[in-house]
Amino acid sequence: MIVRDSNGETLDLMPLNVGPSHPATHGCLRFMAAMDGETIVASVEEIGYLHRGFEKMVERGTWQQVVPYTDRLNYCSAIMNNIAFCRAVESMFGVELPERCKVLRVIVNELSRINDHFVCVAAAFQDLGGTTPFMYAFNPREEIMCIWEKLTGARLTNSYARIGGLSRDAYDGFEQDVLAALDSTEKALKDLHACLDRNRIFLDRTVGIGKISAEKAISYGWTGPCLRACGVAADLRKDEPYYDYETYDWEVVVGTQGDCNDRLQVRLAEIEESVKIVRQALKRLAPGPVDIVDPRIRVPAHKLAYQDMEGLIGRFKSVYEGVRVPEGEFYSGSECANGELGFTIVSDGSGHPYRIKVRPPCLTQFAAFHELVEGGQLADSMAVLSGLNIIAGELDR
Amino acid sequence: MDFKELTEKFGGKLDAQAKWDDCVVVPREYLHNVVAFLKDDPSCKMDMLVDIAGIDYLTYPNHEGERFAISYAFKSLKHPGLRVRLKVQVGESDLKVPTISDLYANANWYEREVFDQFGIEFTGHPDLRRLLNHVEFVGHPLRKDYPAQKRQWLSTNDYLLPELEKRLETLGYWIVQRSKEVETKDNEFLEGSVKE
Numbered sequence: 001m002i003v004r005d006s007n008g009e010t011l012d013l014m015p016l017n018v019g020p021s022h023p024a025t026h027g028c029l030r031f032m033a034a035m036d037g038e039t040i041v042a043s044v045e046e047i048g049y050l051h052r053g054f055e056k057m058v059e060r061g062t063w064q065q066v067v068p069y070t071d072r073l074n075y076c077s078a079i080m081n082n083i084a085f086c087r088a089v090e091s092m093f094g095v096e097l098p099e100r101c102k103v104l105r106v107i108v109n110e111l112s113r114i115n116d117h118f119v120c121v122a123a124a125f126q127d128l129g130g131t132t133p134f135m136y137a138f139n140p141r142e143e144i145m146c147i148w149e150k151l152t153g154a155r156l157t158n159s160y161a162r163i164g165g166l167s168r169d170a171y172d173g174f175e176q177d178v179l180a181a182l183d184s185t186e187k188a189l190k191d192l193h194a195c196l197d198r199n200r201i202f203l204d205r206t207v208g209i210g211k212i213s214a215e216k217a218i219s220y221g222w223t224g225p226c227l228r229a230c231g232v233a234a235d236l237r238k239d240e241p242y243y244d245y246e247t248y249d250w251e252v253v254v255g256t257q258g259d260c261n262d263r264l265q266v267r268l269a270e271i272e273e274s275v276k277i278v279r280q281a282l283k284r285l286a287p288g289p290v291d292i293v294d295p296r297i298r299v300p301a302h303k304l305a306y307q308d309m310e311g312l313i314g315r316f317k318s319v320y321e322g323v324r325v326p327e328g329e330f331y332s333g334s335e336c337a338n339g340e341l342g343f344t345i346v347s348d349g350s351g352h353p354y355r356i357k358v359r360p361p362c363l364t365q366f367a368a369f370h371e372l373v374e375g376g377q378l379a380d381s382m383a384v385l386s387g388l389n390i391i392a393g394e395l396d397r
Numbered sequence: 398m399d400f401k402e403l404t405e406k407f408g409g410k411l412d413a414q415a416k417w418d419d420c421v422v423v424p425r426e427y428l429h430n431v432v433a434f435l436k437d438d439p440s441c442k443m444d445m446l447v448d449i450a451g452i453d454y455l456t457y458p459n460h461e462g463e464r465f466a467i468s469y470a471f472k473s474l475k476h477p478g479l480r481v482r483l484k485v486q487v488g489e490s491d492l493k494v495p496t497i498s499d500l501y502a503n504a505n506w507y508e509r510e511v512f513d514q515f516g517i518e519f520t521g522h523p524d525l526r527r528l529l530n531h532v533e534f535v536g537h538p539l540r541k542d543y544p545a546q547k548r549q550w551l552s553t554n555d556y557l558l559p560e561l562e563k564r565l566e567t568l569g570y571w572i573v574q575r576s577k578e579v580e581t582k583d584n585e586f587l588e589g590s591v592k593e
Contacts, residue, residue, distance in 0.1 A: 001562070001572065001574060001575055001576040002572075002573040002574040003565060003570040003571060003572050003573060004570065004571045004573055005569065005570055005571075006569045006570075010573065011570075013565075015558060015561060015576055017557070030557075031557075032557035032558070032560075032561050033561075034561055034564075034565055041565065041568070041570070042561060042564040042565045042568055042570075043561075043564070044557050044560040044561050044564050046555055046557055047528065047529065048527075048528060048529040048530060048531070051529040051530065053538060053545075055514075055539055056538055056539060056543075056545050057545070059545075060545060091417055092416075092417060094417075216502070218444050218445055218474060219444075219501055219502040219503070220502045220503045221445055221446055221447065221501065221502075221503035223445075232474065234474050234477070238477075239477035239478050240477070240478045326416070327414075328414050328415065328416040328417065329412070329414045329415050329420065329452075329468065329482075330415070330416070330417045330418060331418060331447070331448065331450075331468070331470045331480070331482055332417075333447065333472075340447065342447060342448055342470065344448055344450040344468055344470065346414075346452055348457055348458055349458075350458075354457060355450075355452050355453070355539075357448065357450035357451075357468075359447060359448040359450075359470070363503075363506060364503045364506075367502070367503050367505065367506045368502070368503075370564065374568070396529060397529070
């Protein structure tokens with residue numbers, strides 16, 4: 001297409017389609033760029049290639065049946081999504097969780113965050129052509145995956161949290177496994193920093209690339225590590241603390257430039273903070289119940305169903321009719337690996353959700369994609385894309 | 398902040414359905430003013446639009462009022478922890494709401510999503526298209542009367558060239574000659590697949 005710019009100069013631009021099934025677009029993203037040689041002059045994005053109708057599907061099941069669907073939002077840190085949803089529903093019930101449940105949730109939350117950030121940094125490096133850091137990051141990730149296997153029975157889609165508790169307590173030797181995973185996480189961080197920090201090729205590809213100002217990022221509704229990379233110290237774990245996050249000793253990591261390098265470095269630094277939190281949480285992990293005792297919220301234990309009538313009825317009603325969430329409307333946001341994962345919930349007081357709207361953190365970040373890549377080179381757009389950590393599962397729902 | 402001021406100033410009322418957070422139901426015609434007020438007022442400074450959710454009350458038991466509602470969630474970074482929701486009611490006869498995409502950049506995509514899923518139009522929106530569903534999709538899937546099992550035949554790709562030209566124009570370029578669109582519909586590769 002031939003265009004004239006504001007100086008009256010005529011340019012012959014080439015429209016270039018990237019994606020949706022390009023390996024570097026991480027799933028199903030598509031954008032069309034008007035190219036002047038190697039430079040992107042303008043870009044528009046298109047999403048929806050992984051739209052499965054999450055919000056329509058959840059209206060057909062019970063409240064508990066939403067939990068496995070939330071796994072499929074951000075599949076790199078499935079447990080975090082479970083917990084975010086259960087937390088929203090639990091606040092509607094107005095129940096307080098047992099201490100052990102809260103501590104366990106903090107531990108699995110932070111381990112998921114470590115996992116998610118490792119995937120992001122590793123994939124970003126892979127997209128730029130570096131395969132070594134990928135292996136460094138995936139070793140500790142594999143250890144955490146093995147913990148998930150033992151803890152939940154699944155590697156990827158765990159469905160670990162339940163409304164009013166957890167699907168099961170930690171297994172024997174959980175603490176040792178977590179400590180071992182933390183040790184190898186710290187070792188991998190050292191290796192990754194050795195690869196990243198003074199790597200000329202990496203710095204040339206990421207420093208000053210995909211810059212965004214804090215005001216613009218806020219206007220686009222950015223949250224999580226991407227917003228913090230712009231220098232805004234906003235973290236729901238500090239601002240609206242839940243699960244006693246405020247009592248742990250940790251720092252909110254912020255960047256300075258808001259460029260691609262900052263977004264990756266903030267993630268690596270956040271892994272360090274998460275390691276700190278998990279180590280403190282392990283010391284607090286005292287024996288006790290993990291579920292609240294209320295058959296109207298948390299289904300009674302399986303063995304009670306065989307022992308007395310009340311347990312049997314509670315189990316039957318909970319499974320067939322679903323828990324009855326009080327009537328009303330509520331928005332609840334939790335700090336997940338990518339930012340604020342929010343649920344706008346409308347309940348009509350029955351056992352089925354009336355309406356659940358997910359607020360995916362990726363959507364706002366991908367909506368600003370054209371601002372980040374315009375004026376840069378085509379190859380830079382791949383570095384920008386992987387630094388944002390767009391997960392198509394939660395982007396398209 | 399006490400949101401009473403809002404209710405007095407703009408004729409809104411506190412939402413009885415919101416039992417766990419603050420929600421104000423505002424008349425549709427004042428929505429833009431209320432949002433601009435919330436964004437700039439130093440006592441709340443709602444600088445981030447968190448979410449826009451459409452709600453269809455068609456099958457809601459004992460529901461009084463209009464069929465649709467849109468819930469806007471805001472939060473403040475200046476005052477951490479301060480949040481508010483606004484709700485506008487939209488009747489089936491007049492599915493129009495003023496856009497707030499001039500105030501918040503991300504409202505653009507959120508409003509496109511609500512338009513896509515509920516068919517509510519946002520007047521003044523610069524680029525009101527479907528966001529998640531396909532360009533050929535008929536109907537609005539999150540309405541309660543849209544059957545969840547319904548299937549539709551979708552054949553073509555979303556054309557992005559018109560949007561790209563629009564974007565170039567907003568960046569200050571003037572299109573001299575458009576590039577040709579590739580008609581994927583005419584190609585024979587679709588024949589022989591599962592088309593009924």
